Amino acid sequence: xxxxxxxxxxxxxxxxxxxxxxxxxxxxxxxxxxxxxxxxxxxxxxxxxxxxxxxxxxxxxxxxxxxxxxxxxxxxxxxxxxxxxxxxxxxxxxxxxxxxxxxxxxxxxxxxxxxxxxxxxxxxxxxxxxxxxxxxxxxxxxxxxxxxxxxxxxxxxxxxxxxxxxxxxxxxxxxxxxxxxxxxxxxxxxxxxxxxxxxxxxxxxxxxxxxxxxxxxxxxxxxxxxxxxxxxxxxxxxxxxxxxxxxxxxxxxxxxxxxxxxxxxxxxxxxxxxxxxxxxxxxxxxxxxxxxxxxxxxxxxxxxxxxxxxxxxxxxxxxxxxxxxxxxxxxxxxxxxxxxxxxxxxxxxxxxxxxxxxxxxxxxxxxxxxxxxxxxxxxxxxxxxxxxxxxxxxxxxxxxxxxxxxxxxxxxxxxxxxxxxxxxxxxxxxxxxxxxxxxxxxxxxxxxxxxxxxxxxxxxxxxxxxxxxxxxxxxxxxxxxxxxxxxxxxxxxxxxxxxxxxxxxxxxxxxxxxxxxxxxxxxxxxxxxxxxxxxxxxxxxxxxxxxxxxxxxxxxxxxxxxxxxxxxxxxxxxxxxx
Amino acid sequence: xxxxxxxxxxxxxxxxxxxxxxxxxxxxxxxxxxxxxxxxxxxxxxxxxxxxxxxxxxxxxxxxxxxxxxxxxxxxxxxxxxxxxxxxxxxxxxxxxxxxxxxxxxxxxxxxxxxxxxxxxxxxxxxxxxxxxxxxxxxxxxxxxxxxxxxxxxxxxxxxxxxxxxxxxxxxxxxxxxxxxxxxxxxxxxxxxxxxxxxxxxxxxxxxxxxxxxxxxxxxxxxxxxxxxxxxxxxxxxxxxxxxxxxxxxxxxxxxxxxxxxxxxxxxxxxxxxxxxxxxxxxxxxxxxxxxxxxxxxxxxxxxxxxxxxxxxxxxxxxxxxxxxxxxxx
Numbered sequence: 001x002x003x004x005x006x007x008x009x010x011x012x013x014x015x016x017x018x019x020x021x022x023x024x025x026x027x028x029x030x031x032x033x034x035x036x037x038x039x040x041x042x043x044x045x046x047x048x049x050x051x052x053x054x055x056x057x058x059x060x061x062x063x064x065x066x067x068x069x070x071x072x073x074x075x076x077x078x079x080x081x082x083x084x085x086x087x088x089x090x091x092x093x094x095x096x097x098x099x100x101x102x103x104x105x106x107x108x109x110x111x112x113x114x115x116x117x118x119x120x121x122x123x124x125x126x127x128x129x130x131x132x133x134x135x136x137x138x139x140x141x142x143x144x145x146x147x148x149x150x151x152x153x154x155x156x157x158x159x160x161x162x163x164x165x166x167x168x169x170x171x172x173x174x175x176x177x178x179x180x181x182x183x184x185x186x187x188x189x190x191x192x193x194x195x196x197x198x199x200x201x202x203x204x205x206x207x208x209x210x211x212x213x214x215x216x217x218x219x220x221x222x223x224x225x226x227x228x229x230x231x232x233x234x235x236x237x238x239x240x241x242x243x244x245x246x247x248x249x250x251x252x253x254x255x256x257x258x259x260x261x262x263x264x265x266x267x268x269x270x271x272x273x274x275x276x277x278x279x280x281x282x283x284x285x286x287x288x289x290x291x292x293x294x295x296x297x298x299x300x301x302x303x304x305x306x307x308x309x310x311x312x313x314x315x316x317x318x319x320x321x322x323x324x325x326x327x328x329x330x331x332x333x334x335x336x337x338x339x340x341x342x343x344x345x346x347x348x349x350x351x352x353x354x355x356x357x358x359x360x361x362x363x364x365x366x367x368x369x370x371x372x373x374x375x376x377x378x379x380x381x382x383x384x385x386x387x388x389x390x391x392x393x394x395x396x397x398x399x400x401x402x403x404x405x406x407x408x409x410x411x412x413x414x415x416x417x418x419x420x421x422x423x424x425x426x427x428x429x430x431x432x433x434x435x436x437x438x439x440x441x442x443x444x445x446x447x448x449x450x451x452x453x454x455x456x457x458x459x460x461x462x463x464x465x466x467x468x469x470x471x472x473x474x475x476x477x478x479x480x481x482x483x484x485x486x487x488x489x490x491x492x493x494x495x496x497x498x499x500x501x502x503x504x505x506x507x508x509x510x511x512x513x514x515x516x517x518x519x520x521x522x523x524x525x526x527x528x529x530x531x532x533x534x535x536x537x538x539x540x541x542x543x544x545x546x547x548x549x550x551x552x553x554x555x556x557x558x559x560x561x562x563x564x565x566x567x568x569x570x571x572x573x574x575x576x577x578x
Numbered sequence: 579x580x581x582x583x584x585x586x587x588x589x590x591x592x593x594x595x596x597x598x599x600x601x602x603x604x605x606x607x608x609x610x611x612x613x614x615x616x617x618x619x620x621x622x623x624x625x626x627x628x629x630x631x632x633x634x635x636x637x638x639x640x641x642x643x644x645x646x647x648x649x650x651x652x653x654x655x656x657x658x659x660x661x662x663x664x665x666x667x668x669x670x671x672x673x674x675x676x677x678x679x680x681x682x683x684x685x686x687x688x689x690x691x692x693x694x695x696x697x698x699x700x701x702x703x704x705x706x707x708x709x710x711x712x713x714x715x716x717x718x719x720x721x722x723x724x725x726x727x728x729x730x731x732x733x734x735x736x737x738x739x740x741x742x743x744x745x746x747x748x749x750x751x752x753x754x755x756x757x758x759x760x761x762x763x764x765x766x767x768x769x770x771x772x773x774x775x776x777x778x779x780x781x782x783x784x785x786x787x788x789x790x791x792x793x794x795x796x797x798x799x800x801x802x803x804x805x806x807x808x809x810x811x812x813x814x815x816x817x818x819x820x821x822x823x824x825x826x827x828x829x830x831x832x833x834x835x836x837x838x839x840x841x842x843x844x845x846x847x848x849x850x851x852x853x854x855x856x857x858x859x860x861x862x863x864x865x866x867x868x869x870x871x872x873x874x875x876x877x878x879x880x881x882x883x884x885x886x887x888x889x890x891x892x893x894x895x896x897x898x899x900x901x902x903x904x905x906x907x908x
Contacts, residue, residue, distance in 0.1 A: 076807045105813055114810035127801040129820050131898055141809045176899045192809070 022090055023199055023232050024050040024073070029085035029100075031065070031072050041083065043069050044256045050200065055226060055233040057243045057264070059279065060253035061493040062464070066236045069253075070202045073234070074113050075104045089116065091199075115145040118193030122205035124185035128177035134161075134188040135173035138195050145196045160191040164221060182352070183214035187221065194225060201226070202234045207242060211351040211520055216564035216575045219246055223576050238493050240283035241523070241566030244268060245575045252276050264570040282495040284568050286523030288550045305377065306482065306514055307340040307363075312372035312387075314362055332358045334538045336372070340482075343508070345515045347529030347546065349522055349561065355538040356518045360484045363516075364403060365389065376401075379481055399425065399478035406487035408467035412459040418445070418470055419455040425477045444473040447510075448503060465496035472503065476511070484516045489524060501528050522565050526550050534558045579895075579902075586891060590884050597880040598655070602648050605873035634662070655877075661870030665863065670874045673859060680749060681855040684774055685839060692779035692786065699783070700790030701822055704798060715787060722784030728846040731777045735851070738773075746773045748852045774851050778844050786829065793828055797821035823897070830893050837886030838879040 031043040043065040050056050058066045071077040073087055087099040089112065102109040121127040129137060138157040139150065146153070154173070161169035164187040177185050186206060193201060203222060207215035223246055226233050235246060243250055247264040252275065260273040271277045314333040319326070332355050340346050348356045361367045363374055363386055374386040378400060384391040392398040402425075405411040412421055422441045426432050432440070442452040448469040459467055468488065475483055485504070489497040501524070507513060519525045525532055526546050533543040534557065542555045553559045567574035642650075654661070660670035703712040738746045748755075749770045754763045797803070798821050806816045845857040856875065863871040895902045 071804075074808055076804060110810040110812065112810070113808055119805075119808040121801055121805060123801055127805045129802045129806070129824075130900055131823055132820075133899075140811070144810050176903070178900055179903065189805075192805075 020051040020054075022049050023052050024090070024234075025086075025088040025096075026073075027086045027088075029069070029072065029087065030083040031068055031077060031080050032083045033080050039081075039083070042080065042256050043072070045085065046253075046256075046258045047085075048251050048258060048261055050232045050234060051249075052199075052232055053227070053230050054248040055223070055235055055246050057235045057237060057247035057250045058253055059237055059240065059243050059250060061238055061495065064253040065256040066253050067204055070119070070204050070234060070236055073099065073202060074117055074119060075099060075102065075109055076113070078104070089200075091116075111145070114141050114193075114198070115196045116198050117200045117202060118196070118198035120186070120189050120193045120201065120203045120206045123209050124182060124189045125177060125209075127189060128185060130176070130178065133174050133176055134180070134192070135175075138173075138188075138192045141192055141195050157191075157195065160195040161188065163194065163225065164188070164191040166191070181214075182210055183217060186210060186214075186218055190218075190221065190225070194229070194231075197229055198231060200232045200234065202236070204236045205238070206235075208237070208239070212522060213351060213561060213564040215242070216566075219566075219575055222246065239566070240279055240494065241286075241568060244568055244570045245566045245573050247570065252279065268568075268570050279494065280568075282498050285498060286521070286527050287568050288523050288526045288562060288565050303341040303343055305339055306342045306344075307374065307376050307386075309339065309363070309374045310337050310372055312336040312359070312362065312374065313370045314358060314367060315370050332538050333362065333369070336535075336538075336540045338533055338540060338543055340514060340516065342481075343512060343514055344531065345508075345517060345529040347525035347532040348516065348518045348535060349520060349525050349532060350535035351520065351561075353537075354535040356535050357486055358538075359535070360403070360486055360516060360518055362387070364401060364484065365392075399429070400481045402475035402478070402480040402483050404468070404471050404475050404483060404485045404488045406490055408464050408471060408491060411471055412467055414459055417456050417458055418450075421459070421470060422473045422477055425474065429478065440477065441473075444476055447476065447507065448473045463496075464492055465500060468492060468500055469503065472500075472507070476507065479511075480513070482514045482516070484518070486518045487520070488517070490519065490521065497524065504528070522550065522562060534561065582895075583892065586888055590888055593884055594881060597884070598652060598877060599648065601873050601877040601880065602651055604876060605651075605869040606644070606647075608867050608869060660874040663863070663868050663871040665866045665868040665871070670871050673871065674856065674874065674878070677854060677856045677859065680853075681841065681857070684749070684771060684853065684855060685778075687771060688775045688778040688782075689836065691775055692782045695779065696783040696786035697790060700787045701794060701817070703787060703791040704794035704825075705817060707795065712791075719784040719787045722780045723788075725781075726846075727777050727781050727844055728850045730780065731773065731847050731850045734773050734777065746770060746851075749774075749854060774844075774847060774853055777847050777851075789829060790825060793825035794821055797825045800824075827894065827898050830897055831890055833890035833893060834883060834887035837882040837889075841875055841879050841882070 026049070027047045028045045029043060029047070030041055030045050032039040032041045046069065048056070058069065060066045068077050068080050072080065072082055075082075082100050085100065088096045089099055090096045097108070097112070099109070099112065102112075128134065135154065135157055138160055139153045142148070142153040142156050143150065146156075148156075158169045158173055161172055166172045166184060166187050172180070172184075172188075177188065180188065190206070201222075206222070207218050210218060219242065222233060222235070225231075235242075237243060243264065247267075249262065250264050250267040251261040252259050252267065252273065254275045260267065260271065260276050262272075267276060268280060271280060312333050313331070313335060316330040316332050318328045318330075336355075336359060338346070348359065350356045358367060362369050365386065368389075369387050372387060376384050376386050376392070378384065378392075378395070378397050382395065384395060384397070386392065386401075392400065416424075419438075419441050422444055423437050426437045426440065441455065445452050445454065450466060450469055450473070454462075459470065462470065468491075471488075472483075483504075489500050492500060504515065505528075508515065515528075517525060517528055529546050531544060532546050532549040534541050534549065534555070536557045542549060542553065542558045544554075549558060550562060553562055563574070565574065651661075658671055660674065662668075663670050663673055666673060699715050703715045706712050735746055738744065747770075749767055750763070751766050751770075754766045757763050798817075800821065803816070803821055806820050807813070811819075841856045841860060845861050847853075848855050848857045849861070860872070860875045862868070863875065
């Protein structure tokens with residue numbers, strides 16, 4: 001039965017061009033949110049079709065309305081409301097149902113959700129219930145739409161897990177989401193969305209929260225399942241690299257409108273809209289194969305060493321139990337050694353859990369190390385071991401190394417104004433007058449490209465990119481020599497990411513900074529850094545010039561990491577081999 | 579799992595020992611000892627009673643050093659001798675056993691009513707935020723929080739008296755006060771008990787409604803709720819199954835504080851309504867420095883807190899798998 005169905009599907013999918021059969025037809029769809037006195041239209045009269053067996057990528061930056069569109073297709077966009085337009089869902093026999101005419105809560109609509117349209121979300125951790133096993137959640141979906149016994153549904157759920165290549169599905173089914181790794185969680189999520197074999201799968205940024213290697217696996221999995229089950233996929237992303245890898249057709253969204261829609265080749269090779277060209281331009285800067293050197297500000301040869309890290313070891317110990325004490329150990333850093341020259345940008349890449357954040361936290365004294373040294377040459381030629389408690393603080397030099405964090409939303413105190421946030425390190429130094437501080441803060445804002453009239457506003461009034469500018473201004477307030485940026489651009493969209501990186505470059509040439517740039521996106525690290533260090537399971541496995549690490553990697557792990565980076569050209573796919 | 583519960587149990591025993599020491603210390607705090615107070619009382623009534631006093635001194639080891647007294651006291655506790663209430667002229671164990679049943683019954687009924695009204699209202703308030711019902715529940719909640727329980731008790735007593743001409747007071751009419759449990763007595767009990775149950779539960783309910791509403795509002799916006807919606811689940815079932823379960827976790831954690839209220843809760847209410855429960859006794863013993871009785875009650879409350887904490891830990895393990903695995907590692 002399954003085989004026959006698959007055979008039929010393959011027959012259909014091999015000829016999508018000759019018989020493009022519509023499964024979904026969206027016409028003049030507008031979606032709005034009710035404010036107190038008016039309705040704000042966030043999606044404006046968009047129209048598109050989804051054909052059977054194709055992957056339609058919807059690409060755009062955050063706030064472009066792509067997620068709310070996806071939710072409107074399932075009528076779960078609340079508090080967003082469909083203002084007008086139609087969403088027609090066709091079945092095999094050509095009958096159609098207009099989703100906009102159904103009541104959100106009605107049985108007819110619920111029969112569409114989960115059964116005919118499945119959905120996968122961005123954050124697999126928070127999108128799965130924390131208090132139910134993944135099996136319970138999948139079985140529940142099956143029982144909602146299929147008339148079968150609980151035992152049979154469990155068998156189906158195990159099959160669903162097997163289909164997404166979760167190892168040992170009979171055991172995995174009784175696990176909770178927090179017991180699985182990020183990639184496995186997302187697989188479970190996909191298994192759940194596909195448990196009733198829907199005609200359409202909507203994947204809303206399904207790989208954005210994942211490592212590059214896990215992303216590659218998930219992309220391959222979605223592509224394979226799509227052709228196996230002959231379903232259509234609406235794939236929402238902001239990453240043009242991912243689009244180039246998986247899309248058959250692409251819809252580009254900007255400010256709630258579709259600016260361009262076409263086959264992936266058209267979009268990448270003959271983009272018509274200016275915005276599309278801008279998106280492609282922004283993403284192609286971060287290719288790992290390019291030969292570019294960063295903006296002409298490479299450190300001069302023989303620059304003096306600023307930081308020399310030798311044999312750094314760090315173990316996390318968790319001691320548990322009151323009466324029967326047990327200690328579990330985890331070697332987070334194993335014999336890590338590297339150096340950083342003045343004016344240099346060192347990138348640290350690795351998957352989550354590889355120890356890259358632990359490393360930089362140890363360097364700024366947030367974590368205590370077991371052994372090793374990190375000799376730092378201060379501006380006035382003195383030498384300190386950063387790993388000694390309060391080494392820099394005691395010398396009055398803790399301003400020389402500053403950090404910028406990943407999440408621009410949680411790393412700024414929401415109850416402090418921009419001025420207070422930026423001025424805080426200056427106030428802490430207790431040697432500046434009020435008016436002096438005020439002047440410097442205004443100056444800093446100007447440096448990071450924000451108008452000085454924002455001083456008295458609170459962080460929530462700013463976008464992600466603007467907040468990251470505020471964080472950078474805070475780091476710069478005390479004239480540091482070295483900035484440690486821990487995934488500082490990971491939460492930002494493509495073009496904003498470029499702007500922030502350019503800002504960091506500009507500041508570097510003006511102020512002679514050095515950067516340690518921690519990231520999981522190899523393209524960005526390649527673009528920004530002179531040298532790259534690759535971390536894996538707490539060890540530093542490879543370090544070298546950015547170009548040679550990316551183009552002539554020596555270690556298998558590095559090769560694997562580089563092999564997982566999406567390409568930029570749909571006719572030359574790196575991950576999905578057709 | 580069993581290992582964990584066993585560990586917790588051992589910890590609890592250790593805590594109880596520490597607690598008993600503190601209680602004993604409190605008993606010893608007033609100058610002199612209980613016997614001298616009793617002797618003074620006897621002397622005032624003209625009875626020298628020297629022999630009785632000496633016997634009592636010996637029985638409680640009052641002529642011996644602190645730690646010996648403590649050990650004797652603990653040993654007496656273990657065999658059920660909680661001391662003697664000189665104020666009420668009865669053994670403490672007799673006083674407590676005579677009242678604990680009623681205390682337990684009233685508190686449990688109040689708890690059931692409290693959770694029974696608070697949870698549905700809390701869920702409704704969160705799901706239909708800012709609806710007329712929510713606003714009404716909010717107003718009701720704040721009134722419940724703001725009106726002191728004893729005042730509510732007085733108001734109800736007054737209203738009942740105005741409308742029916744009878745006084746609701748105590749838990750039994752005079753003729754049933756010491757009668758055995760017959761259908762007539764049960765009916766009599768029910769006609770009395772609704773007042774304290776209503777009074778105690780409204781104050782608490784307001785609290786729980788606010789907590790549950792706030793917790794649930796946080797949970798309703800979580801992505802896993804959207805996921806459940808995307809599965810095609812009916813909204814009402816979905817809300818009960820996912821966010822409500824998570825929102826209940828902090829409430830379950832408070833079960834530990836509920837048990838000791840069997841003794842200490844609503845002292846003023848119990849006095850106003852003249853209830854034959856333990857809480858008026860606690861107040862009286864403290865006022866009259868009847869330290870054996872007060873110490874026993876304080877010890878009891880402490881132990882109930884410990885047992886309640888153990889129970890809420892076990893409930894938490896059952897309801898929240900994250901805690902389960904976290905504690906298993908522990």
